[in-house]
Amino acid sequence: MLASDLPYDILTNIAEYLSCDDSRECSYSCKAWLTPFRKYGWKSVFINSKSYFEHICSQSSSKTDFSLKANRYFVRSLDIGYHIKVNNEQLHTLQQQFQNIKHFTVTNGVFDSSSFGNTTDWRSWRYLETLEMTAPAMKSIVQFNNVFESLSHLESLSNLSLNGYHNGDVVCTWEDIDRIHEYLPKLRKLELNMDFSPMNINALAKIKESTKPAINITQINFHITRTTALWLFYFTCKYPNIEYFSWGDGFKSDEQYENWELIMPMFFSLDTMFPRLVDIFLNASGSNARSSYSNFWKLINRFKAPLKNVCYSTNWELDTIAEPENTLTECLQACSPTMVTLYYGNNTRPQSVNKAPIEFTMCPRLVDLCLEFFGSRLKLDNILDNCPVLKKLVLKCKLLFLSREATKNSAVPHGLESIVLTRIKTTTTVFSYLSLRCKDLNSMRLKFIKVRGLVSPTTGSLCIDMPFTHFKLLRIVHSTFSLHKHQYDQTNVDDKEHHFSYSPQLINLLTIQYTAPPENHDSPDDVSTETPSEQSVSQLWFHFYLDLSQRIPGSKSQLLTPEEVNYAQMHFESFKERNRILRGSSDQRPGNYCWHPKRSWKNDLVHGRVLLNCRGLDEYHIKGVRTKGCYSESDVSY
Template sequence: MLAQDLPFEIIVTIVKFLFYKDKINCIDAFSSWKTVLEESLWNNINISCQNSLDGICNIASAKHSVYKRNGRHVRTLTLNGNICIADDQLLLIQQLLPNLDRLYCSNSSISEDGFGTQADWRLWESLTQLHVDLSDWEDIDPIREFMRVFPFLPNLKILSLDQDCVVISPSITLEDIDKIHDYMPHLESIRLDVQPPVLTADDLVRITDVTPAPSVRSIHFNVRNSTYGWLYYFAFKYPNLQVLEELTFEHNDTSDELASQSKLMLRMDSAVLKRLSTVKINVEENSRQLEPIIWKLFRFFDIPVRYIDYFAYSYINTAVTIRDVIKESFNSYSKTLETLYIKECTSYSRNWIITESMDYYPCLVDIYIDVHRSSVALDVLLDHCVSLKRLKVDSGLLSVGPDSFAFASAPTSTSTSTSTLTASNIHSLRMLIIGKLSISASILEYISFRCRRLKHMCLSKSTVSGDISENTGSLVIDMSYTHLQTLQLHQVLFTTSLNANIDSQTINLICIPENLFEKSPYCDRQIDNESAQNGFLEIYKKTSWFYTVYNKFCRDEWSSEVWNLARNESEMAIKYFSSFKSSRISSKNMTVPYTDVGYFTKKNWSDSLPDGYVMLKCGSLERHTITGKWFNDWASHEYFYWFINYEAKTLQTWFVLFYFILVVHHYFALSKDRSNFGKLAFQLRFS
């Protein structure tokens, strides 16, 4: 059976898994797919340019005619970039795209001027998702304006009104929440950047009579007052709640008020909040004494929490510490917890090892730790979290105990020792993200030894230190046990000391071998810096060399620039270090070559040769990126996650397509009745 002979229902299903570029190629390859593919190209529309928006809304333009002819196929519309859509333009878009299912408006692309005066939201009653960024709305309350729109969106399932920078603090009442659910009875997820009011005693009494919204699974409100009172309300209003975000404890609430509100919760049926699995909690300074009650309530109702996102502000030295929270609260969910995000902003030094308080977490697969001036014992963390797949650590220090280092350094060449090592010590960590940390090269080698299934590693704004061999001029970071798919280094400082002075201790040359030893991930490793003297570099037929310069602003802040050396420059470096003499190591590095703050140059790169180089050696490496730019704390890691997920999705797309064709071919060979193809397509669609 040929691909062009597939029935229409099967083609529709397959097309949903193809990328835009693949659809274009298939149009040229299979004429019978043309209609389905051309219609699918209109599924998702992204408008990110004001000129493009104006052209679509100009009824005399050719672009308007094209949208008028094909707009009925559009299911998802995204408005982003530097655009601002007025209400009369929004009306034209509504008329052109009558079957819209999802609307995404970022960067305040919907203007607040005249909002709701001309647009007819009844034309979009088919909407199931509405995501709007209202950060730039300054003069009107967005909740009040959208309350006039909600009655025309009866099929909405996901509602998100975001405000990253709140200028006007939107208000919402219990009556508003009831109206929202009356207008949109199918809502499953609500995200409103609003500040609910303080609940009075009368409000608390009436909560037991609220009309439940059983379809809601996830809510996000900026609850900052009457925290336990609102939790009491959510328990009755949303009996099937699974995700609860943005509960904030601050000093506006008194201990007496919260205590009286929590007593109300103790009177509730034990079945409430049984589906709750994800909580996001913020703790303002001076409020930590108010927080523990919520964890006691969760334990009282035996709520199986699987996801905790915890953010605390501690700008004064308080009696309750993050270590206490882990020990007294988080450890209660050690048997069920799968994801744990911990972030604390502090302005004082405690210098503790945060992992000392952690129990055994057998189900934990994702951890993010960002606690200022703390230390994470990596070996302890890996021992206590045996199922961990993703680890992100920001700030502080990453350490490994001496016993673990000794074990990692022991020979493992015999089959017996390798078997014992694999069974008891090899960890299944897949992704490691390190940011704003100081680590030694030996820790990276320990990670390679211990985490042999590691596939993705990212270092951002971090310092890596180690010893340079006097005989070879190299600082070899031997990660031979690791077979990476992705390696990213963003503004990483390589130095000979953790407390290095940038002008005297930095290493400016980095070497990444690309033609690597083909070794078993469990084989013995007996290669050291000295072996480079005997033609070690000659083994690598191809290497990538990078030159990095730094500009220091203060003790822990620097900027950098990275250049990839040309082929002749790389050959010059290899030739230089193949006959390296220890006497050539300079006692003091050169002055960083720049003519003005923030300006760097590559022309003097060869002056750094006497100072040695860093070689990062992996068992195998598919892709690597080295830059002098440091993305902000979240953006760099979001990009890293996106990059990996994009690669995985590409592979999944082709796998699913191949699977569909095999199944259809098999079914066609066994069936003599083509009418059964409709039934098969339906089964594949919902399988």
């Protein structure tokens, strides 16, 4: 059977899984392929060139846009991008040519005020389901009303995203939002990014009595310049069935918040508050944001909203008195019984230096946790004890350590599988504890962290002992390892930051040693019973050297050759006799960034090595050296 003889249904199924560009190419192959492939080939059109956009709207009959005009009836999604300005006549042309579209996006472009005038024909898009646009800066109430009147013709709309300029003279009131829902009864998702009008406390009673709930709405996304309890009260009354709530705050520090004590009784008079809310995203800024969101968490706690996924980002001003640890505690008190994922990020520099470590509370369902605190201290054992089903942990803080009670639960297994540590100071004991307790751990990323430990005077090794851990992926980027210059019991000083204050003696050799278990052993318990002679021991040797090719000089790694490894092994086998690490003075100075050139790797032998002992290693990325197929540093996001 020839390709041209394939049944229509099969060709249609093939076209459904192809990109629009590929489907269009197939439609030109033969006459039999034209109909099934062009239906999907012209389903979505993205206009990313200003000249091409103007060419289409000029009614040109040139060959350049003939195909688009000939197939415009198949277009269901039209996206205008790259800051293309759409005037009145151009919009009218689009409305006449593409009358069957269901999705129209011009988020990166700009309408001017005439786009909502009498010459446009919004009725021709009465079947439109999704509209994402940037409205013009509205300088008069007439322009504002024209925008809303245009929406009244889109009765099939279910998804509206309206971005507005924040320099207009007209602002949005709660009555305007009521009008949107009156025009668009099928609306399920609403996103507004514009200036909202200040609200008077006397309006609350009217809102409670007259506002008709938009019961079809399940997702709202508001970025407003005034985060007030009054607007929150309106959202509560208007959207009883929302499952997703995104609330961005651009509040300025010189403005005043209303008195929450006067408004709380109105909230308490309600029967429920967001009874179906599952996902919430809060972005708090301004000097008073803490007091506002603190009361928000109190309301969530009172009405027991079933939150599962919480993303809470704060960017307070430097003179903010509030402590981010307090708002985290309030969030946990409100959401801990039901929460599955939590991201809490705070970019505020701490007011106090010697702050108490954050105490986590019990979160029985938490699976994914990301905490970003610039100036806080965290106890790893406290997090594991209170998050028994945690699988992924991402931390960015000032200091990560173990409490004095960590040994009490060290034998209690934990199912953590992945950990990411960024810009953290810690010690080697943390990793040993992690391996002992979390035997399912298989992925670890260390970025911009500082690890301290004791170097053995007999072996020259700073040991990071993780014998129960088989890494499917290990990533170490922009991180340093250094020795403690004073003898002490690490379990008693892990939480003392002053041990990181003196100039470090960096260790620039890393040995990863892993044991491959016999094939008939699968569990970590089985592996631990084998003697070293029965296991295959593998080693990888890395040297961290000074890299001057970057804009800011830093360190990269090179994998030592077998000959270089033999030389290094001979050095450390007789390290005790030639030991100068504690007696000799360091030749490393801040002026040379504490790294030697690449060719001078032997000069770093005298300072010892980091010995990372683990059960297994599949893929790695160590400061630029990686296994084949391992994704690059820029591919990682969290």
